[in-house]
Amino acid sequence: MGLEAYLKDNGFFTTKIDAIIAWARKSSVWPMPMGISCCAIEMMAVGDPKYDIARFGSEVMRFTPRQCDLMIVAGTVTYKMAPVVRKIYDQMPDPKWVIAMGACTSSGGMYRSYSVVQGIDQFLPVDVYLAGCPPRPDNLLFALMKIQDKIGKTKASQFQNLPSGKDEIKLPDLNVIQNN
């Protein structure tokens, strides 16, 4: 299964660079668990021995956004918490995807009230919406597989997100004493 089957005859195989990069990216999606409330418990349950997420390559749940590609927003997002979620999303490097886990993130859920954002797609671009309150861990694994399909079909050229010539990246002003 996998590479060894291809390599056993000739010792090489031909493919497209797109396919290889997409395969590497989708087999090692590192999630960033934005665990806010009850859905976070089901996300923890996905990591435990019964519904193992490690077999999908996503065991490494780093809590720092700089090292992740997938943000799983699990739990009700309130107006007070929304700038924090947006800030963490902005800190993630490209390419990045977002799973809106549960009913609260998809549309406000059962909370029609003054302090709950009715759906995180009001301030974040979402790739997969997951239904359930909370969704079962199998459901979260299904969403992960859908994201893996999406990554598998994306061409490498679409990942390039370089800024256009007009608004260049401004480097910070460092107080460096230069010798030459």
Next chain:
Amino acid sequence: MNLKTLIPQKLKEKFPSVDFEVLDYRDELTIKFDKKSIVEVCNFLKSESDLDFNWCSDITAVDWATRKNRFTVVYNIFSMKHNFRLRLKADVDETDCKIDSVTSVWGAANWQERETYDMYGIKFNNHPDLRRMYMPEEFEYYPLRKDFPLMGIPGSLPLPKK
């Protein structure tokens, strides 16, 4: 001696000038009185040795919306020695929306009163740190009042751009 008859009797002896209204519903005792004497009554209930109400469960307020005294501040306290629950109530009017703080009696009242201030707008005199609890500091309304709509007022809470 039964605490249910002992407590109103002792309170009437100690504070003859205060008018106490005693209710007994579903086996729970409720005492209602004027808000001016709240700190003295609470101090007495805590320090008196055969009453000993040292556990402050809950402080909240009820908004009656159309009555003359719009709010009622409710104190649920518990005596660990006698396993007895008591409820104290004091009316607060909307025009004079202030009441004395009982933080000096029970330390647990600190955050409970902050939450009541955040939700209803009732100010507590001599509170060490009266700030909002749940809503952001810039929020201008008091959510649990009956004239605040359930879905909130559009534009009162900012949202980041997409």
Next chain:
Amino acid sequence: MDQLENEVHPKILEALLKARNDYTLDDALENEMVLNMGPQHPATHGVLRLLLRLDGERIIGCVPDLGYLHRGYEKMAENMSYYEYIPHTDRLDYISPMANNVAWVLAVEKLAGIEAPKRAQYIRMMIAELARIASHLVAIGSFAMDVGALTIFLWTLREREKILDIWDILCGARFTNSYTRIGGVANDAQPEALAKAKWFIDQFEPNLAEVEQLINTNRIFIERVDGVGVISKEDAIDLGFCGPNLRACGMEFDLRRNAPYLCYNEMDFKIPTYTEGDCLARYFLRLDECRESAKIVKQILEKMPQGPVQADMPKKVLPQKDEVYTKMEELIHDFMIVNFGINPPVGEIYHAIEGSKGELGFYLVSKGDGKPWKCKIRSPSFNNIQALPKLVIGHLISDVVAIIGSIDPIMGEADK
């Protein structure tokens, strides 16, 4: 400092700078720092924001900032009937959802004057104790994980999955199940669920002993949590510190013994108490409470009576669905109860149970119609976090993580 003032509201900064600190250092460094342990952090349990004022690594001031999960529970309760609110109570203390259901339903039954039958009370006791075991398992697991022992977390979650399986058979949902109803429970406990509960209790003790064996004598763990976060009994009672945290300070107080509800006065169990009041005492106490709860569940399974599981009050208790579809009176009752509510008499009550974190209480005011006029939730985690500044002052930053883990706050109920 300019960057900081944009992020932190000036009122919170002012509270931090004038917070009481009766801790002095011998040679205090000149620089102080304000550190934001923000809402998104691996070790704060949920969205708790702490603003710490540091002198080097020592903490001299701490102000918690809540409200990042404030969902408006009390306002929503004023707009929906007593039955419709049951799923919302699940999400309060979301680690032990059944206990919150039981607390709400007991409060409403006290207000309306309904008494549930014996079998329903026993089933409610069983699910509340299983919820306590599940909650303590997560607390122990995440406490150990925060301090550094990662394996404990996986092993306790494995045990917890078995409890979730029991609930899955019992009512169809493994988590946030709204199983209780006003007047009883939703459906009778199936024999498979009870058999699985018995199997679970029989194999629970050796597995817990296995977990303990890993860290109870581990020098790194003991030195990390022994003597950290000490609080005295008088301070704890004054600040409203409740649940296992209070019992670890030397106060033997448990609402199941002092103000019994359901059928706890027929059960035989001890109340474990420790006197030191530090993180290690709270950890040991939770282990002991797991064992006591397992004992209670064993007694319940032996003594469970037969009988109906819903009270016989047609005007207040929802009838079963198959009767609604076939009989006339049940159809009318169902219509009236769902649309107009149960209409308890005018009055107010406060009822509290011993949840897994402490005293979980509901204060309900009724004006005679189907919706409550006022509902206040007295959540134990709210009061436990109030004691946090007192516990962390004088310790290092890494101790803050251990202290928060040992208090075990759940932001869903602290923020309501």
